[in-house]
Amino acid sequence: MPGMEVFGAEERKEVMDVLETKALFRYGHEHIRKGMWKTAEFEAEVCRQTGAKHAHAVSSGTAAVTSIMAAAGVGHGDEVIVPPYTFVAPIEAVVLAGALPIFAEIDETLCLSPEGIEAAITQNTKAVLVIHMCGAPANLEGIVKVCKKHNLVLLEDCGQAMGAKYKGKSVGLHGVAGAFSFDYFKITTCGEGGVTITNSKQIYKNIDQVSDHGHTHEGDNRGMEDHLVMGANFRLGEMNAAIGLAQMRKLPWILGQNRKNKKYIKDRLKEIDGLTFRKMDDESGDSATYLNLFVPSKAIAENLFNQFAKDGVGGVANWYTNMYHFINQWNHIRSMKYPSRLAIHDLEAPQDYNNLNLPKSEDVISRLISIGIQCTWTEEELVGYADKIISSIKKVL
Ligand SMILES: Cc1ncc(COP(=O)(O)O)c(C=O)c1O
Numbered sequence: 001m002p003g004m005e006v007f008g009a010e011e012r013k014e015v016m017d018v019l020e021t022k023a024l025f026r027y028g029h030e031h032i033r034k035g036m037w038k039t040a041e042f043e044a045e046v047c048r049q050t051g052a053k054h055a056h057a058v059s060s061g062t063a064a065v066t067s068i069m070a071a072a073g074v075g076h077g078d079e080v081i082v083p084p085y086t087f088v089a090p091i092e093a094v095v096l097a098g099a100l101p102i103f104a105e106i107d108e109t110l111c112l113s114p115e116g117i118e119a120a121i122t123q124n125t126k127a128v129l130v131i132h133m134c135g136a137p138a139n140l141e142g143i144v145k146v147c148k149k150h151n152l153v154l155l156e157d158c159g160q161a162m163g164a165k166y167k168g169k170s171v172g173l174h175g176v177a178g179a180f181s182f183d184y185f186k187i188t189t190c191g192e193g194g195v196t197i198t199n200s201k202q203i204y205k206n207i208d209q210v211s212d213h214g215h216t217h218e219g220d221n222r223g224m225e226d227h228l229v230m231g232a233n234f235r236l237g238e239m240n241a242a243i244g245l246a247q248m249r250k251l252p253w254i255l256g257q258n259r260k261n262k263k264y265i266k267d268r269l270k271e272i273d274g275l276t277f278r279k280m281d282d283e284s285g286d287s288a289t290y291l292n293l294f295v296p297s298k299a300i301a302e303n304l305f306n307q308f309a310k311d312g313v314g315g316v317a318n319w320y321t322n323m324y325h326f327i328n329q330w331n332h333i334r335s336m337k338y339p340s341r342l343a344i345h346d347l348e349a350p351q352d353y354n355n356l357n358l359p360k361s362e363d364v365i366s367r368l369i370s371i372g373i374q375c376t377w378t379e380e381e382l383v384g385y386a387d388k389i390i391s392s393i394k395k396v397l
Pocket of ligand 1: 060090181
């Protein structure tokens with residue numbers, strides 16, 4: 001939880017600025033603001049650090065995914081290729097938009113693979129929603145190539161990957177648009193919040209409008225603004241944006257610490273036979289929030305996870321069984337349960353979600369153990385944590 005690890009005086013100061021002016025809304029109210037526009041400043045900081053031409057903040061990572069999909073024209077009846085390993089939010093966003101998820105294979109990058117995408121394409125496929133899991137990018141070069149070849153819209157869910165880059169370019173800028181989460185658990189947090197980035201002015205305008213009831217945000221009279229399209233309320237409040245602004249300013253430090261701490265633990269684990277690591281095309285772009293290990297079998301992964309628990313080692317995940325991030329744990333999604341009728345209930349589902357055949361993803365996730373990296377570890381804590389992990393691993397391998 002790096003963002004919350006460094007939450008302190010800077011976040012309080014930014015929030016107090018907002019409280020003192022009482023300008024809690026991101027638009028208008030110039031007469032009370034004293035020149036403070038926290039959401040706009042937050043967006044400018046996101047642009048500065050990601051290199052994006054445009055950033056637009058919204059109320060959550062889920063709202064960010066929903067907004068970029070709508071902005072890119074992905075909706076009713078469109079097939080969208082997604083991974084079976086992710087937090088559920090982007091899958092919900094696809095279904096609630098009226099689109100149809102197609103689950104494709106991931107590989108040892110922990111993200112959709114180009115081959116997995118290619119195998120899942122049908123004549124109805126409109127988009128690929130790649131999800132950069134655990135802070136590191138997918139094989140974007142291969143994925144961009146497949147999308148170009150088949151004329152597919154590439155959208156990036158970078159919910160867990162603020163600060164990550166692929167071959168020098170921020171995640172979120174390799175396709176049409178990217179969506180980030182700033183919820184409580186992320187590398188940089190607003191408490192609750194999200195942000196979208198894109199290099200396309202038109203996509204930015206679409207996001208700006210669909211996330212605020214279609215308002216064009218032109219002129220100085222909100223009540224009289226034009227509305228070219230419908231939208232919803234995914235606005236970020238100034239208080240949450242103020243926290244995000246302070247957090248973004250800390251991102252370079254967080255990334256530096258994460259990368260140093262992760263490298264230390266990884267170098268020590270390299271000595272152990274039987275362990276391999278997550279595949280990355282460009283390890284320098286990893287935001288290093290997790291060190292991801294593969295053990296030889298599902299049974300060993302379960303034993304190791306239990307051993308960590310016995311030995312009091314915290315901050316580890318076995319996603320296959322305990323963290324609700326793999327499709328085997330999503331009964332409600334596989335059966336598309338929702339209180340009201342959705343497009344997917346009326347349209348023909350492109351896959352039998354209860355009987356998917358994803359052997360590669362099963363194999364990868366069943367052998368995966370993820371170790372959370374903290375940016376605030378002291379040297380002593382870091383060494384002590386590595387010692388404990390190694391001791392547990394040696395008992396099992
Ligand atoms: C990959 C991914 N996308 C989207 C989200 C949704 O973000 P939020 O909780 O801000 O709606 C999350 C949250 O964990 C996530 O991990």
